[in-house]
Amino acid sequence: MSSWRDRLKSGLPRLAVVAHDLAMVWVVWQALHRLRWGIEVNAPAIPLWSAEIALVLAAQGLVFWQVGLYRGLWRFAGVPDLWNILKASVLGLFAIVLGLFLYNRLGTVPRTVLVLYPLVLMGMLGAPRLLYRAWKDSRVESASKSSVRILILGAGHAGEALVRDLRRSGAYQPVGFLDDAVRLRGSKVQGVPVLGRVQDVAEIARETAAKLLVIAMPSADANALQRVVVSCERTGLPFRMVPKLQDVLEGRSLPGELKEVAIEDLLGRKPVLPDWKAIRGWLGARSVLVTGAGGSIGSELCRQCARHGARRITLIEVDELALTTTEAALKRDFPDVEYISVLGDCGDPAVIAHALKRAEPDAVFHAAAYKQVPLLELQLREAVRNNSLATETVAHACCLADVGTFVLISTDKAVDPVNVLGATKRLAEMACQALAGQFATRFVTVRFGNVLDSAGSVVPLFREQIRAGGPVTVTDPEVTRFFMTIPEACQLILQASALGTHEAIYTLDMGEPVPIRLLAEQMIRLAGKHPGRDIAIVYTGLRPGEKLHETLFHADERYRQTTHPKILQAEPRDVTAAHLESSIAQLREASSRYDLELLNNLLRMAVPEFQPVGTHPDYRESATVVAFPARNARKV
Missing domain, CATH: 3.40.50.720 (NAD(P)-binding Rossmann-like Domain)
Known part of the structure; x- marks a missing residue:
């Protein structure tokens, strides 16, 4: 009995959406007929219910279901949902025309109604969905006033998607984008302004009172990422990055997860894509x-x-x-x-x-x-x-x-x-x-x-030395490794x-090959320290059995x-x-x-x-x- 009640309870919101959409079909059909016949002196009576209206509701409802209009949620309504509604409205029109042609040869339906029907129906179905999402987003935004203020570096697709995810979570408040693209300067992405260039992050972070920096540049190469990281380090603020798509697909990162910048992101070699x-x-x-x-x-x-x-x-x-x-x-x-x-x-x-x-x-x-x-x-x-x-x-x-x-x-x-x-x-x-x-x-x-972060490798050793406050020991300033x-x-x-x-x-x-000295410096910076000032680098000489290259x-x-x-x-x-x-x-x-x-x-x-x-x-x-x-x- 309880499982039956649970299924009924979970299905009620979807039934309400179906009822809303069919009610909108009825309203549109009635309104277009009254608009068309309202200019006629001897206009025929327009009944509130008839066999013709029942056929219209049945045909349009069947199309709604087949198109998959009820698989999405109003909370996340967007452009794909509007496209789906337009497709359902147009296909519904064809179904209605076919049904009425077989029923009464379209003898009582004005052509003006048929032409305007899909456009008006799309507006009547799409507007409530978008208004509902805007209302929910505003509630989340108002609730996030006391949340962590975030400055996003990169105003591309990854940055736009990040803003949507952050707003849903409610724990973070995006205050601005930084991007070097001149065409984006002064514009807004998802309502968040593009405030300046990436290299100006220190100044803009102070002006916006940002508490966290997020690098949303998953396609940036290692050299570009190194420059961005150096700029982030100057702010003294913690920073994270959006994971690369390959890391998400291979299970090394979760969708929507913000990860720390790893040393492998900065080593200057693109990963090999296997067959x-x-x-x-x-x-x-x-x-x-x-x-x-x-x-x-x-x-x-x-x-x-x-x-x-x-x-x-x-x-x-x-x-x-x-x-x-x-x-x-x-x-x-x-x-x-x-x-x-x-x-x-x-x-x-x-x-x-x-x-x-x-x-x-x-x-x-x-x-x-x-x-x-x-x-x-x-x-x-x-x-x-x-x-x-x-x-x-x-x-x-x-x-x-x-x-x-x-x-x-x-x-x-x-x-x-x-x-x-x-x-x-x-x-x-x-x-x-x-x-x-x-x-x-x-x-x-x-x-x-050499394999990064393998047991006994240099990366865990450097990480432990940095955690202990240094010094970081490098055998020789010229030693390099693959x-x-x-x-x-x-x-x-x-x-x-x-x-x-x-x-x-x-x-x-x-x-x-990568100089080990550079590896040590990058790891010190990733830990929020400055090489030579906060953490010393000491050269100990090549150990027994070690090559320079x-x-x-x-x-x-x-x-x-x-x-x-x-x-x-x-x-x-x-x-x-x-x-x-x-x-x-x-x-x-x-x-x-x-x-x-x-x-x-x-x-x-x-x-x-x-x-x-x-x-x-x-x-x-x-x-x-x-x-x-x-x-x-x-x-x-």
Whole structure:
């Protein structure tokens, strides 16, 4: 009984709207007839109700319903609703004409009534809706007099939509727009005036007593956004920004949400747009296995696979808390996907064999690795065991299990390695390359640079140092790195996996490298501080195993464009499988005995290009950046 009453109660407003619209049809029909016949001396009597009027109401009411006039709400009536009303009025006229023609050959309806009917009806239906919305908006505006005063930077479509959302919420009061477009100067957008240029934000914010700045420029590039942020920082006021459409569509931001300006918004490189059709075509309905599934890359890779059609995801992780947390988040966000969790070290042959037997995967993403450069310089045995030997174990097990695709997550540090991390990841690449020539499994290696906000990366370190009041420690004023976001890195992995080559090394055209000094300064500014004044930047010198500049391709790796314009493919260098198998076996033996001296010698023999920092008289002069096809090689 209660559910019936609830449905009746919820349906009453819509019934009232239907009754209002049909009453307006009756009023218009009566008024037009009386207007037409009022000028005649011997005008016929006009009844208040007749079979003809009943037919008109039935025909017009049916058109209203079919056009979908009652799916919208008066509270949000706008131009689309007026267009819908005009369409319903015109179509209703045709329905009425047809019905009356069949009823009485239109013998009693003046042509003037038929001509004026849709226009007058549109006004009678649209005016109450717009008046109701204006009344509701005025109530919200009057209630928001004591709300937060907001100055909006950008008077385009995003700014206009933002004003509508803010007025509905009632918690914020837009006091003005700032925009550099001369044609908008002095105009109003949604009743809010355009007060001046973006660079004048400090002065205008004082004049308007604004308490919050909102950047409504989702399509602005990084350079333009940097200038806007600098202007906002001068005001001393907090500022937020409207998220980009891509972030909303991919679930990283909510519609209408105001987010803080993130460091990735200011780094100067447009994100790479993947070919989602190709990715879903390759990934759809597949079973995939991810090692290191609890890490920054592994967990996001699981989310991307779940989002884009994988039917089963197997997670291998040695950290029990990370495994539990990742699995719980996946089940919450993607409940329709089947999940298999395996706690253990993927380098243990029994663990990987058990996982492959349970999962029967079509593709394996090997993300498990140690990656902290200075730490691994002092932990050679674990670096070799986890980064190289475990990779060979997993890859070989995948070949024996007839896995279709094996994807190795590598790093730009594997190119001309000068540290243990780079050398062990390069050896992992070589191990995969040796297996690719012996088995049907397709091997894909994906290299990329530093990943923003990944565990142990420089961004969380800087953020913590800024929170503590500084100083922010940068190794060298000239050091540069390539950067990408975690979601972008995982999209690159999936995109490269979908390209279809049997054996290849892929990397992203990441544009120009970013100076770490600039990264630190931007993060300090985003925290509302001034570099050098509020937060000091201290240069500590390059740490053990660190380069000034990273590279993405070896000089002997011939690279070419792929079907994706931002992904490049390198031809793997020749590897002697027998020699590599012997090196791997010797490394396993030395690892089992924890013989660090032998491990060091064997690693240098297996990876001849490995030259630890310090072997050159002046490493700064010897570092070379290998250019992408569109650029010339240059010294740095």
